[in-house]
Amino acid sequence: MYDILVLGAGISGLSAALHAAEKGFHVVILTKGAKPDGSSNYAQGGIATVTEKTDKFEFHIADTLEAGAGLCKKEPVNILTKSGPSTIKQLVKWGVQFTPSPEDKSQFDLHLEGGHSHHRILHAADLTGKEIMRALLCKLHEQKNINYLENCYIKDLICEGEGKNKRCVGAKIIHQKSGEVESIYAKATILSTGGAGRIWQYTVCPPDSCGDGMAIAARAGAALQDIEFMQFHPTSLYAPKFKKPFLISEAVRGFGGILKNDKGEEFMNQVHPLHSLAPRDIVARAIHSEMQRLGKDHMFIDLSGRTPKDIKSHFPHIYSKCMDAGIDITKEWIPVVPAAHYMCGGVLVDTWSRTEIKGLYACGEVAATGVHGANRLASNSLLESVVFAIRAVDDIEKSGITKDKFTAPKSKKETVSFAKAAYWKKRKKMLQDMMWTHCGIVRTVAGLNQGLKVIEELQKDVDTAIKNKETENLHFLEFLNALQVSKMILIAALRRKESRGLHYILDYPNQDPKTKHQSIYLSDKK
Numbered sequence: 001m002y003d004i005l006v007l008g009a010g011i012s013g014l015s016a017a018l019h020a021a022e023k024g025f026h027v028v029i030l031t032k033g034a035k036p037d038g039s040s041n042y043a044q045g046g047i048a049t050v051t052e053k054t055d056k057f058e059f060h061i062a063d064t065l066e067a068g069a070g071l072c073k074k075e076p077v078n079i080l081t082k083s084g085p086s087t088i089k090q091l092v093k094w095g096v097q098f099t100p101s102p103e104d105k106s107q108f109d110l111h112l113e114g115g116h117s118h119h120r121i122l123h124a125a126d127l128t129g130k131e132i133m134r135a136l137l138c139k140l141h142e143q144k145n146i147n148y149l150e151n152c153y154i155k156d157l158i159c160e161g162e163g164k165n166k167r168c169v170g171a172k173i174i175h176q177k178s179g180e181v182e183s184i185y186a187k188a189t190i191l192s193t194g195g196a197g198r199i200w201q202y203t204v205c206p207p208d209s210c211g212d213g214m215a216i217a218a219r220a221g222a223a224l225q226d227i228e229f230m231q232f233h234p235t236s237l238y239a240p241k242f243k244k245p246f247l248i249s250e251a252v253r254g255f256g257g258i259l260k261n262d263k264g265e266e267f268m269n270q271v272h273p274l275h276s277l278a279p280r281d282i283v284a285r286a287i288h289s290e291m292q293r294l295g296k297d298h299m300f301i302d303l304s305g306r307t308p309k310d311i312k313s314h315f316p317h318i319y320s321k322c323m324d325a326g327i328d329i330t331k332e333w334i335p336v337v338p339a340a341h342y343m344c345g346g347v348l349v350d351t352w353s354r355t356e357i358k359g360l361y362a363c364g365e366v367a368a369t370g371v372h373g374a375n376r377l378a379s380n381s382l383l384e385s386v387v388f389a390i391r392a393v394d395d396i397e398k399s400g401i402t403k404d405k406f407t408a409p410k411s412k413k414e415t416v417s418f419a420k421a422a423y424w425k426k427r428k429k430m431l432q433d434m435m436w437t438h439c440g441i442v443r444t445v446a447g448l449n450q451g452l453k454v455i456e457e458l459q460k461d462v463d464t465a466i467k468n469k470e471t472e473n474l475h476f477l478e479f480l481n482a483l484q485v486s487k488m489i490l491i492a493a494l495r496r497k498e499s500r501g502l503h504y505i506l507d508y509p510n511q512d513p514k515t516k517h518q519s520i521y522l523s524d525k526k
Contacts, residue, residue, distance in 0.1 A: 001148075002028045003402040004393070005170055005186035007154055007213065011129065012364030012385035013192035014136040018094065019393045021143040025402060028184060029140075030152040030173060032208045045249045046111055046123030047091075048379040049084035056120040057081050064380060067115040067279045068373025069501035071226070071517065074353050076371045080380065083387045088122065091386065093375045095135035098122045112254035115279040121379045125247055126315045129208020129382065145350035151176040153474060154193070155416075156211060157220040158183060159357065166221060168360035169406065174276035174416050174474060180412035188359050188401040190392055191217060191347060192385075195365035197230075199482050199489075201436035202338035204236045204247040210478060211485035213366040218484065221272075222355045225368040225519045226345030227485075229494040229502040231376050232441050233341035234259075237334070238298035242325035248301060248318060248336055250284040251380040253277055255314060257301040260333065261290055264302075276301075281375040284338040288441045291337075300333035317325075338441055342381060344372040344502065345492075348519055353392035359401060361392040370517070417473045422476035427458055428482055435486055439493055440509045443505040448494045452526065455487045484522060492520050
C-alpha cells in the first residue's frame with residue numbers, strides 16, 4: 001500500500017512525485033514505456049512566466065484570457081500566472097538549467113511567442129521539455145521513497161463505494177513484457193497520463209498520447225470537460241519522407257519567422273493584427289484556409305530575416321531535425337502544416353486538482369483546470385503542469401487522506417493477451433482518419449454526425465470482442481480507450497452550437513455569449 005500512486009511520468013507526474021517524496025510520502029510512479037517518452041520530451045518552446053519589471057501578472061492574465069476566447073476560468077488563471085516565479089525557483093532548485101540572457105548571464109533569456117504581449121518565455125535552447133525532464137529524472141533517482149515502474153499500461157482505476165461516497169484506491173496495471181495484471185493500491189492517486197493527440201491522423205504527439213487517462217477516469221465515473229477543444233499546432237514540419245512527427249516551435253515566429261504561401265505572399269497580414277504571431281487557433285485556421293484556396297498541402301515559414309548564426313544558436317534542435325529531413329532552414333523556407341497537438345480540456349478538476357472522485361487527482365494535459373479555455377496560450381502548459389501537480393500534493397497533505405486506514409485486498413492473478421495486434425491497429429487507423437476528416441480544424445454538423453456513424457460501426461467490433469471474451473487483450477484495450485474518448489469528443493462538439501477558439505463549425509460560425517463550459521460523462525448520449 002502506497003501513500004500516493006502517480007500514473008504517468010511526464011513533467012506533471014514527475015513534479016508531483018518529487019514534491020510528494022520531499023514531504024515524506026511513500027510514492028510509486030508508473031510510465032507506459034521503457035522510459036518517459038510523453039509529450040513533455042517534445043516541448044520545445046518554453047515556460048511562460050512574468051520575470052521582467054516591464055511585464056506584469058495582469059498582462060499575462062490578459063493574454064491568457066484573450067487566447068482562451070472568453071472561456072478561461074479566472075481563478076485558476078490567476079493561480080497559474082501568480083505561481084510562475086515560485087515555480088521557476090522550484091524547477092531551478094530541482095536542477096533545471098534555463099538558457100541565460102546573452103547580455104546578463106544572471107538573468108534568463110526570454111523568447112516571445114504567439115499571443116503574448118511581452119517577452120516572457122523561459123527556455124532551454126529549443127529543448128525545454130527535454131531539459132526539465134532530465135533534471136526531474138536525475139532528482140527522482142536520488143529519492144529513496146519513490147518506486148519507479150516502467151512498461152506499465154493502466155487498465156482501469158480501482159474504486160470503492162458509489163455516488164458521492166466513491167473513492168479511488170489505486171489502479172489495475174498491465175506489465176507489458178509479461179502480460180501480468182497487477183493491482184496497485186494507494187491512499188491517493190494522481191492521474192498525469194497526458195493528452196489524446198494520437199486519436200487524430202496527423203499529429204506531433206508521441207505514440208502514448210491516446211487518451212488513456214481520460215478513458216479510465218470516465219469509466220470510473222469522472223466528468224470530462226471542454227474536450228471539443230483540441231489545439232492543432234499551426235506549424236508541424238511538412239516532410240512526407242521524414243516519418244517522425246516534428247513541431248516547429250512558436251518561438252521561431254517570435255524570432256522573426258514569417259508565414260508565407262508558395263508565392264511568397266504574407267497571408268496573415270489580412271487575418272489578425274499580430275500577423276504571424278496571432279493565437280494558435282487563428283493561425284491554424286488561416287493556414288488551413290490558404291492551403292484550400294491554393295490547393296496546396298503546406299505553407300512556409302521564412303526566417304531569412306535572421307542570420308544563420310542566430311538561427312543555429314537559438315534553435316539548434318530544430319535546425320538539426322530539419323537538416324535530417326533535407327531542409328537547411330538558414331537557406332530555405334520551412335514547409336509547415338497544422339497537426340493535432342494539445343488537448344485543452346480533459347478530466348474535470350478544481351483548483352486543487354481534485355476530480356469528482358475522492359482520492360483521485362489529475363494534472364497536466366489530462367486535466368481540465370480551465371486555464372486554457374477554448375484555446376491554449378503558447379507555453380502556458382508546462383507552467384500549468386508543475387503548478388497544479390504541486391497543488392495536488394499540497395491538498396493530499398492538507399486533507400490527511402494518507403492517514404486513512406485501509407487494507408489492500410488480495411488480488412486474483414490475471415493476464416492479458418497480445419494477439420490480434422494488426423486487427424486492432426487497423427481499426428484504430430480508421431478511427432484516426434475519421435477524427436481528422438470529421439472533427440479537425442474546420443467542422444460541420446453533418447461531418448460530426450458521420451463521425452458518430454463510424455463510431456457505431458467500430459463499436460460492433462468491440463461488442464464482438466466482448467461476446468467472444470476477447471477483451472483481456474492489450475491492443476483491444478488501447479483501441480477501446482481511443483474509441484470511447486473519440487465518441488465523447490464528437491458528442492461535445494455537436495453540443496457546442498457556436499464557433500469559439502479551437503472549435504470552428506461552419507453551421508454556427510459565430511460565438512454564442514450564453515454558452516459556457518460543457519461537462520460530459522461516458523454514459524451521455526448525443
